[in-house]
Structures are given as C-alpha cells and as structure tokens.
Amino acid sequence: MSHSPRIAALVGAVAVTMPLLAAAPAHAAPAAPVASVAAPAPQVEITATKSISIKTQEQQTNYWCAPAAGRALLSRLITKGLPNQKQLAKWMGTKSPSGTSAAGLRNGLRKALQTYGSGSYDVVPLSPGSQAAFYNSIKSAVGTKKVAVIFRVYVGYKPWGGHYNDKEGHFMVVRGYTTGSKPKILWWDPADNTYHTAPLASSWTSVKKAGHWEIVAAKR
Template sequence: MTALGPHIRQGSMMVLRLRRTFLAVSLTAGLVSVPLAAQAAGSPTGANASASGATDLSGVLLDDTSGGQLSGAKAQSVATEEKAIAAEDAATASSVMPATVSYTSLSITLQMQQKSEWCVPASSRATLSAFLSAPPSQTSLAKAEGTSDTRGTYVSLIPPVLNAYQSKNVYTWYKGTQSAKDLFGLLRANVKSYRSPIIPAMQAGDLPLWQEYGYTGNHAIALYGYGSDNSSIQYADPIDQSAMYGKHSTNVSHIYQGTKDLGTQGGIVL
C-alpha cells in the first residue's frame, strides 16, 4: 500500500500519521520538518511552489477495514441518477454548453479543523450541519470517532458516528466507485434523495487549489453540491491553511483521481 506519511499498525488496521514537511528547492536538500507554529496564518509555506517547494499535509483517515455496500434503496437512487445523467449528456452532446454552471447545493456550515489531525471531525461536523441546526462539536466528534491528536481517525469509524447523530441517511464506507461519472452520480443521488453530503478519503494533492499552492496529502473533505454540467462539484475543505480552506468548486475528476491515488484505501463515506 502506498502512503505519504509514516504508518502505524494497530491490529488489522493501519493509520497514516499527519506530518508537515517542506521540500527544499536544492537538489541536495532532504525533507525537513516544519512545525505548524512556524507557518504564518494566511501565508502557506508552499504558497509559491516554484520557489519554495511542496508542503505535505497527510491527513489521517485510512485503515485496512473492508468497505461496505450500498443499500438497495440507495443503489436504486444512484442507478436512477446515472441513467438521467447519461440521457442529459447525450441530449447536450451536440450543443454548446452554457458558459455558467448552476449548482444544486445543500446548506452546510463550513468548519476549519481545530487541530492538525482533525480533518475527519471537522468534515463530519460540516456534514452533520446539513441535518442538524446545532451539530456536535469537533471535540465531541473527535472523541466519538476515536481521533488521536497525534495519529488521527480510522475511516471505518466515521459512518457509525454520523449514523448515531442523524437518521435521514445510513452512511457507509463505499469503495466501489468506478469512474468520475460514477462518483458524480453518487453525489447527485445523495444530495437529491437524502439531502446528504458525502466525505471522500482522498489524496488532496489532486485538487487544483492544493496544486496551485504546492500542497499534497491524504485528507477528508465534504462534498455538498453538484453542477448542471454533470461534471462540476462543490466541496468544503476544513484544512487549517487559509489558502485552501473554504467552500470551493472543481471538476469531479479531481476528486475521483484523489480517491484512486489512495488505491484500495481510498473511498467515499456516503
């Protein structure tokens, strides 16, 4: 299994430890640890990738537990949306796409992770804000999800916690996504049928904004909206770096590639 961060085995599960490293431009330089406190707020270490190298922000969200399956009802919802998407794409194949993209979005509360290892609790709280006016705190979610301040969170522990706080959607960790179009269908079905955000376990270095500022790392974000072009999505990034933090839109192919770059460890909590 390929991983960016050091890993620690515990029983049959594996976690990746978050680390922040700075890759010097000099070809003779190695990796040098940079404490979080040394990174000025609003001025990421990798803000100029060509001049200052790349910063690795490896989130802690992977384990060796097998993923779950979609329920019959959810699988049917996804199949319905994928059929509709295919029909829409066929109908517009010979026409000029509109210059602007409209979005169907859920109302969620953006969260910045309160600790360097807390991308999962932060994304979980953003997700639960679609269901609850007062979702549990990141501290409560970190405790419920077994988050370690030094090692992070197992992905397999996310669905039971989300399901304990709401009943509109039965979350599972799904590893069966076959394409970017398949992922778009999963998001569209969850937003339309369940009013439910989804959380990908992905290599965030595949996100254009992370690439722009010279960052990479395994990470958890919340997807909460889809575009009328059947390829754009909206996501909330909780990373505690102002350059990438916030609500953004991108092509779904970047999210799909990010999940695939984690191999069998990648997947979607939906």
C-alpha cells in the same frame, strides 16, 4: 439574256445583307435567382448548479479533519444541539498524529445521529469504481437526498491547485455539482474553512488516488 445594271445591283445587295441578318444573336434568357440559405443557429448548452448549505467550522487541530467534516455533514441532519469537534473526535477515536480511520469516522457519525435524535439516517460507506459512478453518487446524495458527502483525498493531491508529495489522508466535504458537458464538483475544505470548485475529472483523480473512500448519510 443579260440583266440590266439596276437588277444586277439589287441582286448583289440582297446577297450581302442576308448573311448579316442570319448572324444576329438571339436575346439571352434572364438568369434564375439564387436562393439564400440561412446559417444554422448556434447551440447553447444549458447547465445548472445543484448545491446544499452546510454549517462549516475550520478544523481545530491539524488532525481533526474528520470531526470537522463530520460536523458539516451532520448539519444537514441535525437541527439542534450539533456536537462540537472535540466530542466527535472522541466518538470517532481520533488520535494524534494518525487522525481518524474510515471505520472510526462512520462509528462517530452513527453515535452522533443516535444521540441527537436523527436515527432515521444511517451512515453508508461507498467505493465508487469509476468517474461516472463517483459523479452519480454525488448527484444522488446532493441532488436527490439533499445531504452532503465526505471523501478522503491526500493532503498533497487536492482537486485544485498545485500538487506535491504528501500522502497523508485528509477528509473533505462535497456540497454540490454542476451539470453539462464539463461538470464541476463543489468542495469544502475543513483545513482552512474554504470553498472550492474543481473539474469532475481532477476531483475523481484525487479521490481515486486516496483509495475511493466515500461516506454518505442515507435514510434507513
């Protein structure tokens, strides 16, 4: 039996619209929010400077670096009647043109301490074998005992400035240091009565080149 034209038209319309309804896209789910990550705070290194005051005086002859350096060291231990360079040179056996030996420097300082009433201190010779030992000896003397330290370097190889070929010995004083990842050493030079700051590494190199001489005063 054949369908009427009206029913055939309705059946065709349903056949056309059904695929269109099936193909309609579903609604997309909302995207999840992205969490923000804060940048880490920069690390700030905390450093400090440890130093002591000393009474300084330019060396009075070109070979009296030891008497001048010794006088600066003694200024931490003697409050009255500090000996002059001429007296210290006599006690140290300082001679022209060779200057002062390490033993003469120690003997002269001991004589000054005994004469001027600070005999509770003795003069201690040290010979640091590494940069760490050099730095630790300065921290112990300056930071803990509050005394200065004398080191021998070469005239042509001081821890700062340009270097040249002069291996004449020269005594200078360390009066402080800085802490942190890049420590520095605070020097006083009796040659021209000047203060200097130099990196630990170059300070140690200068001392090592001149034979590791170190003089410090310590309680008996």
